Amino acid sequence: MKKINTYAVVGLGGRARMYLDAFAKSYCAQSRLVALCDRNQGRLELAAQFPAVAPFAPRLYSDLDFDRMIAETKPDTVIVVCQDSAHDTYICRAMELGCDVITEKPMTIDAVRTQRILDTQKKTGRKVRVTFNYRYSPPRTQVKELLMSGVIGDILSVDFQWMLDTYHGADYFRRWHRNKSNSGGLFVHKSTHHFDLVNWWLSAMPNEVVATGHRRFATPATAQRLGLHQPGPRCTGCAEATTCPFYLDLGANEELNALYRQQESFDGYHRDQCIFGPDIDIEDSMQALVNYDNGATLKYSLNAFCAWEGYAVQFNGTLGRLEHKCEETVYINGDGTVPGALKEEGTSIRIYPTRKPAYEVPVWTGEGGHGGGDDVMLRDLFAPEGDDKYLRDADHRGGAASILCGIAANRSIAEGGWVKVGGILNGLERPNYTAMPSSSTPIRLPLRA
Ligand SMILES: NC(=O)c1ccc[n+]([C@@H]2O[C@H](COP(=O)([O-])OP(=O)(O)OC[C@H]3O[C@@H](n4cnc5c(N)ncnc54)[C@H](O)[C@@H]3O)[C@@H](O)[C@H]2O)c1
Structure with missing residues (x-):
C-alpha cells in the first residue's frame, strides 16, 4: 500500500491556497493535511473553512504553538509559506523536530539566516525543498533543454531583463515586501527566481556580484x-x-x-499601504553583473513599474545565440486570478547559429499559474514520476545559491564595488545541477563566405 504523507502548512495567505487546493483536488490519495499555523488567528480560521481544506479537519495552531503542533500532529513535512523573514525560524525548527521541509522562495532573506539553515540541515540530515516553480514553466524548461543540447555551444554571456508592470509591480510596495527587514528587498524576494533560473540554466555557481539599485517611482x-x-x-x-x-x-x-x-x-496588517509612503526602503529599479565559475557573465535588470509584464533573456554561446521573450498576464497577489499565466502570442524562442540562418523554435506551452510552472511543480512535489533529466527539484543548496546573488547585490548597493560570493557563507555545497556542453568541445564554424 502507498504511504500517505502528512503535511502541516505555516502561513495561510495568498500563496498557501495553491498547496491547499492541490491536496484536495489532485493529490488526496497520497497526501493528508494535518495542521495549519498562522500568526493571524482570523486567516487561520478562514483557511480551515475552505471547501478544499474542511474535509481534512486539520488542527489549528498559532505561531507561538509551532512546537506543540509538531508534537501533537506529527507531520512528515512542514510547508513554509509565510512572510519571507520568518521562513528560517520554521525551516530550522521543523528540521530540529524531525520533519522534512518544503519552503516557498526566497528560502530566506539574509546571510545569517541562510547560514543557520545550512548548519541545521547538516546537523539534522533532513530534506529542504525550495519550490522554484519558474524552473517548471514549460518555455523555461525548454530553454534548459536547448542549452543542454549544446545548440549554441557553451555559454559565455547572458543578458536578462525582468519587467514588473504598474499593477503587479506596485503590489510589492503596498504589502509587507516594502521593507527589506521583511523581504530582503526585490533583489532577494523577486530576483531569487531569476538568479535561480540563470544558475540552473548554466549549471554554474556565482563567484562575484556588483550591483546598483534605486527607488525612482514609488516615491x-x-x-x-x-x-x-x-x-x-x-x-x-x-x-x-x-x-x-x-x-x-x-x-x-x-x-x-x-x-x-x-x-x-x-x-493590524494593512494590505493596501500607500505605494508612495516615506517608510518604503526597497528598490524599484535594480541592475547587477554576476561573474560565474564557468566563465560566463550575467547582465541582469529588474524594473518594477514597466509598460508590460514578463522578461527577455539572451544567451551568447560559442556556436550561436538564443533569444527568449515571454509576456505574462497581470495579477494582484491573492485576488483569485491566475498569477502570471503565459501569453502565447508574446512568447518566443529564436536561435541564431553563428554564420547560419536564424530560426524560430516552437515554444512548449502550459496552462495555469506562473507560466504554467505551478501545476508541473506540484506534480513533481507530491506525485513524482521517475527521474527528472532537468533536475528541477531544488534543495537548500540551490535555494542558497540563488539568494546569495541578491544578498551580494544588496551588499554591493550599500558598500559599493564587487562582492565575492564565496566569502558570504561557510560550507555551501554545489547544487545538483545537470551536465552541460563541455568547454573543451571543439568549435566548428563555417568559413567566412
Ligand atoms: N513561488 C511563487 O511564485 C510565489 C508567489 C507568491 C508568494 N510566494 C511566497 O509565498 C510566501 C507567502 O506570500 P503570500 O503572497 O502568500 O503573502 P501573504 O501576505 O498573502 O501571506 C503570508 C501569511 O503568512 C502569515 N505570517 C506572517 N508572518 C508569520 C509568522 N511569523 N508566523 C506565522 N505566520 C506568519 C501572515 O499572517 C499571512 O497569513 C512568501 O514567502 C512569498 O515569497 C511565492
Missing part, C-alpha cells in the same frame, strides 16, 4: 507629479482615492476582502 515625489497632494498611509480612507491610479479597494474584491480586509483587527 513621494512621484505622487506629487501625479497630482496627488494628500496621499494617506493606505488606500482605505485616502483623500486621493478617486484620483490615484494606484488606488486598491480591498473591499471590492471578494478574495482580498476575506483574506486581508476582514482580518486586519487580528494583527
